Amino acid sequence: MMTASPQQDAAFGTEQHVWQVLEGVPDPEVPVLSVVDLGLVRSVEIAGDAAVKLEVTPTYSGCPATSLITAAIELALQDAGYTVETATVLSPPWTSDWMSEEGRRKLKEYGIAPPSPCGTRGAGMTIACPQCGSEDTALVSEFGSTACKALFKCNACLEPFEYFKCI
Numbered sequence: 001m002m003t004a005s006p007q008q009d010a011a012f013g014t015e016q017h018v019w020q021v022l023e024g025v026p027d028p029e030v031p032v033l034s035v036v037d038l039g040l041v042r043s044v045e046i047a048g049d050a051a052v053k054l055e056v057t058p059t060y061s062g063c064p065a066t067s068l069i070t071a072a073i074e075l076a077l078q079d080a081g082y083t084v085e086t087a088t089v090l091s092p093p094w095t096s097d098w099m100s101e102e103g104r105r106k107l108k109e110y111g112i113a114p115p116s117p118c119g120t121r122g123a124g125m126t127i128a129c130p131q132c133g134s135e136d137t138a139l140v141s142e143f144g145s146t147a148c149k150a151l152f153k154c155n156a157c158l159e160p161f162e163y164f165k166c167i
């Protein structure tokens with residue numbers, strides 16, 4: 001999949017290359033998003049020859065896939081030839097505000113409404129339909145396929161869709 005990228009491969013052993021590998025690690029729950037899109041990797045440090053130290057903040061504990069994320073990250077970097085040491089950083093806790101613009105765009109293309117900035121989804125706030133863009137939508141259930149998503153229905157195109165909850 002990376003072959004279609006116009007970018008040159010970054011050199012092995014550089015921070016840039018590590019980020020490039022991380023961009024290829026999908027979130028186990030929403031595979032269209034990478035762990036970088038979600039903002040899960042707090043820092044990357046080159047700790048020596050092919051040795052990398054990472055700080056990773058897992059997404060909300062309500063997601064069953066959380067523990068898989070660290071394993072997936074380590075596996076991808078090991079495959080790329082690195083030894084990895086991962087520290088889990090729980091403070092500050094992950095928030096959906098850390099999702100990148102690119103991540104939000106991909107999520108919407110995938111048919112899931114991206115999270116609103118935290119604190120803005122109050123009473124009367126509308127979630128736009130990712131299919132047709134209509135704001136005439138209604139909450140069906142606070143819990144979609146997983147606890148991290150809510151299920152909505154669009155009154156304009158009548159399609160149900162999921163909303164990635166703000167945390």
Ligand SMILES: [Zn+2]
Nearest residue numbers: 129132154157
């Ligand atoms: Zn719609």
